[in-house]
Amino acid sequence: MANLKDLAIQLFDIQAVKFGTFTLKSGISSPVYFDLRVIVSYPKIMRSVSEFMWKAVKDAECEYASICGVPYTALPIATCMSADHDIPMLIRRKEAKGYGTKKIIEGHFSAGDKCLIAEDVVTSGSSVLETVKSLQDEGLVVTDAVVLLDREQGGSKRLAQNNIRLHSICSISKLMLILLEAGKVDQKMVNQVQKFITENNTFNPEAKPAEEVKKVLTYVERAAQCTHPLSKRLFSIMQEKRTNLALSADVNTAAELIQMADSIGPYICVLKTHIDIIEDFSADLIQKLSSLAAKHNFIIFEDRKFADIGNTVKQQYGGGMYRISEWADIINAHAVPGPGIIQGLKEVGATKNRACLMLAQMSSKGTLAKDTYTAESVKMAEGNKDFVIGFICTEKLSSDPAMLHMTPGVQLSAGVDGLGQQYLTPQEVITNRESDVIIVGRGITQSANPMQAAKEYQEAGFLAYQALFN
Numbered sequence: 480m481a482n483l484k485d486l487a488i489q490l491f492d493i494q495a496v497k498f499g500t501f502t503l504k505s506g507i508s509s510p511v512y513f514d515l516r517v518i519v520s521y522p523k524i525m526r527s528v529s530e531f532m533w534k535a536v537k538d539a540e541c542e543y544a545s546i547c548g549v550p551y552t553a554l555p556i557a558t559c560m561s562a563d564h565d566i567p568m569l570i571r572r573k574e575a576k577g578y579g580t581k582k583i584i585e586g587h588f589s590a591g592d593k594c595l596i597a598e599d600v601v602t603s604g605s606s607v608l609e610t611v612k613s614l615q616d617e618g619l620v621v622t623d624a625v626v627l628l629d630r631e632q633g634g635s636k637r638l639a640q641n642n643i644r645l646h647s648i649c650s651i652s653k654l655m656l657i658l659l660e661a662g663k664v665d666q667k668m669v670n671q672v673q674k675f676i677t678e679n680n681t682f683n684p685e686a687k688p689a690e691e692v693k694k695v696l697t698y699v700e701r702a703a704q705c706t707h708p709l710s711k712r713l714f715s716i717m718q719e720k721r722t723n724l725a726l727s728a729d730v731n732t733a734a735e736l737i738q739m740a741d742s743i744g745p746y747i748c749v750l751k752t753h754i755d756i757i758e759d760f761s762a763d764l765i766q767k768l769s770s771l772a773a774k775h776n777f778i779i780f781e782d783r784k785f786a787d788i789g790n791t792v793k794q795q796y797g798g799g800m801y802r803i804s805e806w807a808d809i810i811n812a813h814a815v816p817g818p819g820i821i822q823g824l825k826e827v828g829a830t831k832n833r834a835c836l837m838l839a840q841m842s843s844k845g846t847l848a849k850d851t852y853t854a855e856s857v858k859m860a861e862g863n864k865d866f867v868i869g870f871i872c873t874e875k876l877s878s879d880p881a882m883l884h885m886t887p888g889v890q891l892s893a894g895v896d897g898l899g900q901q902y903l904t905p906q907e908v909i910t911n912r913e914s915d916v917i918i919v920g921r922g923i924t925q926s927a928n929p930m931q932a933a934k935e936y937q938e939a940g941f942l943a944y945q946a947l948f949n
């Protein structure tokens with residue numbers, strides 16, 4: 480591997496570093512310009528650059544599971560680092576494909592994995608931050624970026640403000656000194672470049688860090704804020720399966736329920752049941768349903784809508800022919816009896832790590848679950864966060880990121896059925912009402928092709944979620 484002086488001179492000699500008058504992307508005129516794109520024509524220099532960058536992160540003891548180059552110039556650099564040191568690589572597309580997987584990030588990863596960013600030149604840090612955002616949107620964690628050249632115009636400070644450590648191989652000042660000593664530039668040019676850097680700092684310490692202005696949290700960030708294992712798991716499933724769709728499987732036989740759960744399972748995060756409308760209920764159905772929940776990684780929500788005094792709901796939840804607490808991850812309850820209902824349900828469900836949603840609003844026309852009733856339901860939920868993990872509602876009701884909002888009455892077109900059910904679209908629910916999960920029943924179960932319909936709802940719901948970050 481060349482030493483830094485040799486590398487700097489080689490970069491000058493291949494015109495990856497140029498002096499003159501150049502108009503930058505920002506419109507500013509600069510006396511120096513870096514064009515690292517040319518290094519693809521010089522494999523030895525390319526390898527030298529990638530080795531310097533790899534060594535810098537090694538010396539800094541950075542932890543990461545993969546590496547992602549900022550497109551496009553840093554892609555071949557990241558490729559060399561990946562191939563030479565057996566570090567998996569991820570590729571960030573500048574635009575999602577309009578067909579096929581429509582992915583922005585190519586490569587295999589799991590939510591929560593740490594990814595290192597590689598870049599050729601940093602000026603303000605904005606290109607690095609764009610890549611950071613794309614990776615974070617997919618659930619990856621970014622703490623470090625490595626760059627060949629830091630133009631010292633505020634990029635490292637802006638990145639630090641966004642909790643990204645920048646490791647640079649060479650600063651522009653150091654590069655100028657090396658080139659001066661090697662007789663490649665004169666003192667006048669060094670002064671001119673120094674003046675340019677001083678006068679063109681892009682960092683505004685008054686600007687709020689991106690984290691502070693960001694209001695919408697990703698599913699991964701919300702999972703991290705959950706203390707209840709079920710809400711944590713649900714947010715993780717939503718990210719992993721890229722779905723905020725709950726299927727309301729309102730069918731009347733065990734065979735239909737099993738068939739729905741198996742065919743629609745891949746597209747949903749939650750399967751909602753009304754177990755008392757099944758005509759041939761048996762323990763075998765529950766066993767099969769639980770196996771399908773494990774196979775397709777979804778949560779079972781029995782939409783029992785408990786509404787009695789604590790002592791009665793305890794028996795309804797834990798006993799009777801359905802023994803709901805033995806298989807339903809989540810149940811729901813009306814607030815109408817007062818807090819005793821939560822107490823009763825909690826006595827049965829808490830030890831089994833089950834959870835409850837408060838019915839704070841309803842989708843049906845003329846519902847009385849509004850205004851003060853809704854506010855009191857929210858209060859009841861917030862006082863019992865060890866068991867209540869969210870709401871059945873028609874809009875966001877709590878600012879606590881751990882609280883889930885699940886909205887029924889969703890179809891691809893807004894409207895009403897003949898019995899007062901009112902429908903909102905997935906976009907309206909996720910974008911404008913800021914709910915988290917769309918609950919869809921007949922829009923899927925009664926469509927000519929339920930699997931295709933489920934895919935459409937999954938896509939509409941998840942796209943609406945992703946659009947929250949644009």
Ligand SMILES: O=c1ccn([C@@H]2O[C@H](COP(=O)(O)O)[C@@H](O)[C@H]2O)c(=O)[nH]1
Pocket residue numbers: 727729753782840841842843871887888889900918919920921922
């Ligand atoms: O306010 C509420 C609470 C629950 N539901 C239930 O959701 C589904 C909706 O089915 P669609 O066929 O999509 O209308 C159903 O099981 C209801 O019991 C609700 O609609 N509104």
